[in-house]
Amino acid sequence: MEQQFQIEERSEGGATIVTVSGEIDVATAPQLQESLHALIAQGRSSLVIDLLAVTFLDSTALGVLVGALKRCREQGGDLQLVMADARIMKIFEITGLITVFPIVDSLAAVGHS
Amino acid sequence: MEQQFQIEERSEGGATIVTVSGEIDVATAPQLQESLHALIAQGRSSLVIDLLAVTFLDSTALGVLVGALKRCREQGGDLQLVMADARIMKIFEITGLITVFPIVDSLAAVGHS
């Protein structure tokens, strides 16, 4: 079976870490968008999105992340991505988004991108 | 990815152990049939078919096994099956073949069915 889509969040220091697993696509991206918008609406605009357990993402997922990045920055925060898988990286490379997001390859490296 | 279909054989004592992995279905069963017929034609009619690494089998696979069992017995040999997976067992149960074949749940138990 496919790995189930899941979102978990926790606070760490001044940031909120959002851990996503499974496939982020047109079916699941709306749930991610809702979660991120809710956090940002609470003023939690320093976000770290942990994509290490994400197995697939499509343009819809990218759109949600770009939208959330903009909102975070408008509130003086930022949105960092954590990813290490070559396939996931490739999607950010071919769309040029690799230069748009602060990206690190492990949670330990967060803040140092 | 699906696990690849594979057949390996080795002699042990007076018997020939045939280890099958992957899916045995209408696409791959003919290869198994060919292997078994070749062995039996060489007079190797004491066969142990190790199905522990088989992930799926269909009626075509059952047909090949039944055919080989007959040929082994005609030559004074026998054909034992090794299986432990509940799904694989279920297929032999619902077709009544569980009482037709000598079946053991590990290679260590071979000969003691």
Add this chain to the structure above:
Amino acid sequence: MSDASEGVGLDTLGVGDRVELTFPARGDLVVLARLVSSAISARAGFDIEELEDLRLAVGELCLLALQGSDAHHGELRLEFTCTDEALDISCTLVSDGPALDAWSGGAEALQLSEQILAALVDEHGRDDQDGMVRAWLRKRRRGPLA
């Protein structure tokens, strides 16, 4: 996401939803039918055991339909339809070549497939109309069969 029942939790197919898969009528491609069957059952309210039952059963449907094939012409058309209580699946051999003897695979092969279908699904059958062999099954959700 789902109603948190025993299903695998991906129930996104609803009543009236229909999925169709058509592929060359060859044994080496029956794996496509099984693959789609698993994905659909998982989204139609079945649990993992039922999903495996359906994967096996759909393969047998294809074999029954393929019995009328010369293995080099024609297509298999698989249709999945969700009703309020069941998943209906049919497999039709669509061939413009001459219709072969529908059961050339022999009585034993037919019998094993029949035994498997009888054990795993609630209803099943086959018909042979104008040279089109069609095998079908119905599997109810949380059905009474063991």
Add this chain to the structure above:
Amino acid sequence: MSDASEGVGLDTLGVGDRVELTFPARGDLVVLARLVSSAISARAGFDIEELEDLRLAVGELCLLALQGSDAHHGELRLEFTCTDEALDISCTLVSDGPALDAWSGGAEALQLSEQILAALVDEHGRDDQDGMVRAWLRKRRRGPLA
């Protein structure tokens, strides 16, 4: 089985083979398209990296076609055709409802899908005829694209 080249070794699809998948035009079912795409690419002479590229690309084809959908009516019809040098894939929104504005999803969504397709496949395009939105791609075997 295969020619032992770098492919995943399941090459059983040949020139002229055609596979078709039709399902309700909803985002939650695009996963079916990706699943079938992977199984087919693996059997059409592509290696694992290309197979992943095609899985992503086919999802984007579906998204492009879905842009013309109100997400509650119509079907997506996906067609895979093997030619001697490539795999051709098209996705058509088949809807008997009124044709919506074909690109209601907005320019940004369209642009990301276009970027992904441009990077991953050899040719791609879309057309919109009589309210039927059709997106297509061509991926050559061991093609020249990085």
